[in-house]
Amino acid sequence: QKEVEQNSGPLSVPEGAIASLNCTYSDRVSQSFFWYRQYSGKSPELIMSIYSNGDKEDGRFTAQLNKASQYVSLLIRDSQPSDSATYLCAVNMGGNYQLIWGAGTKLIIKP
Amino acid sequence: GAVVSQHPSRVICKSGTSVKIECRSLDFQATTMFWYRQFPKQSLMLMATSNEGSKATYEQGVEKDKFLINHASLTLSTLTVTSAHPEDSSFYICSVKGDSHTEAFFGQGTRLTVV
Numbered sequence: 001q002k003e004v005e006q007n008s009g010p011l012s013v014p015e016g017a018i019a020s021l022n023c024t025y026s027d028r029v030s031q032s033f034f035w036y037r038q039y040s041g042k043s044p045e046l047i048m049s050i051y052s053n054g055d056k057e058d059g060r061f062t063a064q065l066n067k068a069s070q071y072v073s074l075l076i077r078d079s080q081p082s083d084s085a086t087y088l089c090a091v092n093m094g095g096n097y098q099l100i101w102g103a104g105t106k107l108i109i110k111p
Numbered sequence: 112g113a114v115v116s117q118h119p120s121r122v123i124c125k126s127g128t129s130v131k132i133e134c135r136s137l138d139f140q141a142t143t144m145f146w147y148r149q150f151p152k153q154s155l156m157l158m159a160t161s162n163e164g165s166k167a168t169y170e171q172g173v174e175k176d177k178f179l180i181n182h183a184s185l186t187l188s189t190l191t192v193t194s195a196h197p198e199d200s201s202f203y204i205c206s207v208k209g210d211s212h213t214e215a216f217f218g219q220g221t222r223l224t225v226v
Contacts, residue, residue, distance in 0.1 A: 034214065043117075043204045043220040044155070049213065088154060097143065097208055097215065103154045 002027045004091050006102035015111050019076040023089030023102055026070070032092040033065055035074045037085045038104065044088055048074060079109045113139045115207045117218025124195055124225055132190045132221045134205030140185040145206040145215060146178075155204065161188055195225040 003026040013019040021035070032051050036044035048063040050056045050072065056063045062075040072091075076083055089102040114137040124130050134144060143162055147155040159175075161167035161182035169175045179191040188207075192199055202222055208215040 032213070041202075041222070043217040045217070046214060098145070098157060098160060099215075101154045101157075 002093050002100050004089055004100045004102040006087075006089050006105045008103055009106040010108050011105055012108045012110060013079050015079055015081060015109055017079055019079045019083065019107055019109070021074040021076075021087050021089075021105050021107065022071060023073065023091075024071045025089075025091045025093075025100070027091070027093040027100075028067070028070065030067075030070075030091045030093045033063070033072045034090040034092075034099065035061075035063060035072075036088040036090060037083075038088055039085050047087075076107075081109045081111050083107060084109045113137075113207070113209065113212065113216045115205065115216045115218045117205050117221060119221060120219055121222045122224070124223070126196055126225055127194055129191055129193045130195055130223060132192075132203055132205075132223075134188045134190070134207065134218050136186050136207045136209070136216075139209040139212075141182075141188070141207040142185070142210050143208045143215075144182055144188040145208075146180060146188075146190050147204045147206065149202040149204060149220075158190075192223065195223070197225045199223065200225045 035048045038044045050063040050065045060077045064073045086104040088104045090099040116135045118133045146158045158173045159167040159169045167180035182188040204220040205218040206215040
């Protein structure tokens with residue numbers, strides 16, 4: 001069974017610190033990886049996508065992919081209270097773009 | 112980014128009635144649409160995938176006669192929850208992808224409450 005796993009949290013991080021979110025996946029042939037942010041009562045919003053091994057940076061966000069170890073992570077630098085949300089990891093394990101979703105990690109940034 | 116409009120954002124209906132949810136791509140052609148359901152404190156569960164002009168493909172455990180999906184045009188897909196029951200109360204979200212996109216874009220979601 002294809003799975004994506006995340007620690008449900010909550011992960012509590014002081015304002016200004018680095019928040020580190022992790023995700024592991026089961027299928028080695030997975031092709032693309034996504035991090036979404038979801039505020040309570042809202043639909044997910046794409047934060048980062050990553051397709052190849054290594055780091056990808058976009059502003060305060062850095063996605064890291066390690067296909068050999070089958071994990072993908074998201075780092076948030078200079079964390080702000082507005083970053084408090086649930087972060088969902090999603091993996092495309094096939095060519096039809098059907099995403100497998102993790103359960104999400106709740107992140108709390110404390111002022 | 113691409114714009115996806117989902118309507119209504121909230122709906123309350125009586126048990127036994129049907130509810131239609133619309134999902135529109137406003138500035139691109141939606142070749143593939145995904146319908147998700149999300150219960151409180153849980154992740155998204157894919158219900159079905161639809162391509163324009165063809166029948167939707169439902170995930171295991173999702174009743175196709177209860178959750179009717181119509182993807183009649185390249186900009187519109189609808190999900191109809193028929194004979195709704197309180198256990199159908201959930202957050203329903205559509206996601207849309209065009210041919211030129213490497214990612215899908217989400218609608219705003221519909222909070223359905225069946226009383």
